[in-house]
Amino acid sequence: MDKRIIVALDFNSSDQAMTLLDNLDSSLCRVKIGKELFTACGPQLVRQVIDRGFDVFLDLKFHDIPNTVAKAVSVASDMGVWMLNVHASGGLAMMELARQALDGYGAQRPKLIAVTVLTSLLREDLRKVGVELSPEEQVSKLAFLTREAGLDGVVCSAAETKLLRAQLPEDFCLVTPGIRRAEDAAGDQKRVLGPAEAIQNGSNYLVVGRPITQADSPNAALEEFNLAVSSVS
Numbered sequence: 001m002d003k004r005i006i007v008a009l010d011f012n013s014s015d016q017a018m019t020l021l022d023n024l025d026s027s028l029c030r031v032k033i034g035k036e037l038f039t040a041c042g043p044q045l046v047r048q049v050i051d052r053g054f055d056v057f058l059d060l061k062f063h064d065i066p067n068t069v070a071k072a073v074s075v076a077s078d079m080g081v082w083m084l085n086v087h088a089s090g091g092l093a094m095m096e097l098a099r100q101a102l103d104g105y106g107a108q109r110p111k112l113i114a115v116t117v118l119t120s121l122l123r124e125d126l127r128k129v130g131v132e133l134s135p136e137e138q139v140s141k142l143a144f145l146t147r148e149a150g151l152d153g154v155v156c157s158a159a160e161t162k163l164l165r166a167q168l169p170e171d172f173c174l175v176t177p178g179i180r181r182a183e184d185a186a187g188d189q190k191r192v193l194g195p196a197e198a199i200q201n202g203s204n205y206l207v208v209g210r211p212i213t214q215a216d217s218p219n220a221a222l223e224e225f226n227l228a229v230s231s232v233s
């Protein structure tokens with residue numbers, strides 16, 4: 001089965017993360033470790049999660065000079081992560097060197113994707129940092145730059161998925177957070193999309209946090225998400 005759901009381990013302790021993993025089937029999902037859990041628990045936790053059989057998306061959004069980012073990408077690859085990411089606004093040279101850092105890892109190399117524009121930034125916020133394009137135009141521009149650098153794809157919001165799918169080649173991977181079933185609370189997500197709709201719009205992987213992590217039965221919730229995904233793919 002193609003595991004399209006990536007469960008966000010948004011916790012600040014190893015105990016919480018491991019308790020959730022006790023209630024998730026690694027053959028039914030992948031998991032995402034972001035800045036909070038990584039800062040709290042470090043690479044040791046990443047290795048433990050991988051040892052439990054889970055594919056890990058290391059969501060640290062590297063953004064620095066090319067040499068520093070490339071070295072960080074190599075270290076993450078040595079840990080055995082399945083996917084990792086950088087900020088596309090770090091520029092073409094940074095992304096190209098990050099991609100080259102993966103060359104030695106062969107077919108098993110991690111997927112390298114980029115963040116375009118943070119969904120927390122509105123047009124006015126972009127203008128204040130000197131970007132005159134609309135958020136949509138900037139997302140598209142950075143997605144093409146990501147493609148040019150040879151990366152595997154981008155993280156994109158539910159609202160952007162359809163447009164990017166139409167603009168970019170089939171093999172360019174789209175990873176989409178902000179996914180909710182009809183019965184789920186949106187929480188702080190402004191625009192949400194159902195799992196089936198997100199796949200229909202062209203997303204390859206769906207990042208799901210609270211609807212699974214806070215469910216009474218995380219694995220049962222995961223199975224519902226998988227059912228919705230398989231109904232359209």
Ligand code: C5P
Nearest residue numbers: 008010119177178189207208209210211
């Ligand atoms: O709990 P929820 O499903 O909202 O979690 C979504 C996950 O995706 C969180 O880890 C969040 O940081 C991440 N994310 C997001 N929106 C973005 C990028 C990442 O919600 N634009």
